Amino acid sequence: MTGVPDSADFARTTLFKSKKDCIYTSCYCEENVWKLANEVKEKYSGELGNCFCVFISNESQAIPLWEQAASKREDGLVIWDYHVIxxxxTQDGSYVYDLDTKLDFPCMFSHYIDRGIQSCDKFKKEYHRQFRVIPADEFLSTFASDRSHMLDEDGKWLKPAPSYPCIQTKDATNNIKDFISMDPEVGVGKIMNFWQFCDTFIEKDTS
Incomplete structure (x- = not known):
């Protein structure tokens, strides 16, 4: 008789086995996450309701994140305009899948917060992060990008685009700005500050 893995084992071994098995294009984190969500929908549709796509940004579009692979610093600090994870x-805690981090894949949420995001108490208000938390199924059905935000003034790519076609919906060809925006009146999902985000996903001590 085959045993059913518990939630922690499922999160670590079943959703995505390793980064190298995931579709990835540098600097297109929103599309990378869309592909992760779509893979869960195709392979483990029963888990999709437990998955979320999270845009991290702020009004000034300057957000510090640590342990990022793109950084040349020892601490991995990068100031992004936005990032998506x-x-x-699960019943045993939440796991972060970030294809751009040097941390584990997946990484326990509390560890990702501690090392990758870090508390907002230690830096200026203009660098405080906000989080647009979107159920994965809603993200799949609403997100669209024509990749125009990755073109310079001469129409040349700032970074090479993914080889697959642009992600579109029947209602939209490009709404990425609504997802990057942290205006609660715009777009889908729920806007959270750092503490609300932690409270939503942090592992609760049940001992």
Missing amino acids: FLHK
């Missing part, structure tokens, strides 16, 4: 919430 994939979250899987």
Whole structure:
């Protein structure tokens, strides 16, 4: 008789085995996360309701994140205009899938917060992060990008585009700005500050 893995084992071994098995294009984190969500939908549709796609940004579009592979610093600090991660919430805790981090894949949420995001208490208000938390199924059905935000003034790519076609919906060809925006009146999902985000996904001590 084959045993059913518990939630923690499922999160670590079943959703995505390793980074190298995932579709990835540098500097297109929103599309990378869309691909992760779509893979869960195709392979483990019963888990999709426990998954979230999270845009991280702020009004000034200057957000510090640590342990990022693109950084040349020892601490991995990068100031992005926005970043997108994939979250899987289980009975035993939440796991972050970030294809751009040097941390584990997946990484326990509390460890990712501690090392990768870090508390907002230690830096200026203009660098405080906000989080647009979107159920994965809603993200799949609403997100669209024509990649025009990755073109310079001469129409040349700032970074090479993914080889697959642009992600579109029947209602939209390009709404990425609505997802990057942290205006609660715009777009889908729920806007959270750092503390609300932590409270939503942090592992609760049940001992």
